[in-house]
Amino acid sequence: MFGFSFGGQLASAVGRSLGPQHMIQSIDTCDMAGPGFDPIAVDHSKAGKHVQCFHSSRDKGTFVYSCHRNIMLGSFGLAQPSVSSQLHLGSHGLCVDIYINAFDYPFYALNSTPSKCIDLQKVAKIPADYTVGYEENFDNRVTGKIFVPTSLHYPYNLSKKELKLLAGKK
Structure with a gap:
């Protein structure tokens, strides 16, 4: 199951409502809606067997990081560098482009x-x-926050070389 923005909140709510008798295998969300929802204490990891949430904006996305994997895109999951060339999408809308590009x-x-x-x-x-995105073989050993820097230009990913330079390794 996949949900973007409010759809991410819905996907999580549907998954949580089915348990414990039924369990959705995998749920991916893109910049799950935050304003109006963050005061609610929700454990999104209870929505499915494998729940990974991509975070891309501070103005529309949630600050509840209770998924099995919380993929923090760009600048700590708060903003995307490419927003300067994609103003019509903003950091929030870029989440779906990045997810699809993955x-x-x-x-x-x-x-x-x-x-x-x-x-x-x-x-x-x-x-x-390690790369992020849709994976058929979910690795249960990789849980928590995952930091994935993004680039200025399409397809918004960094090469291994660029990642090493960013991390200060030669």
């Missing part, structure tokens, strides 16, 4: 929390060359 292009995760990001929540232990 079917065809690798979006590599950082192996550690970015130094400028203060994080008090669980951060995933990322294997080398």
Whole structure:
């Protein structure tokens, strides 16, 4: 199941309402709606067996990070660099483009929390060359926050070389 914005909240609500008798296998959400929903304490991980939430904006997206995987796109899941060239989409709308592009292009995760990001929540232990997106074989060992920097231009991913430069490795 997939949901964008309010659709992400709906996908989670449907999944949670089916349990414990029935369990949705996989739910992916893109920038799940936050304003009006964040005061509600919800454990989105209860919505399905594998729930991964892509976060891309601070103005429309949730600050509830209770999915099995919380994929923090661009600048800590708060903004996308490419918004300067895609004003009509904004950081919120770019989430769906990035999610779709992850079917065809690798979006590599950082192996550690970015130094400028203060994080008090669980951060995933990322294997080398780990990519995010729709996966048929969900790896249960990779849970928590996953930081995935994005680029200025389509398809918005960084190469392995660019990721190493960003991480300060040569």
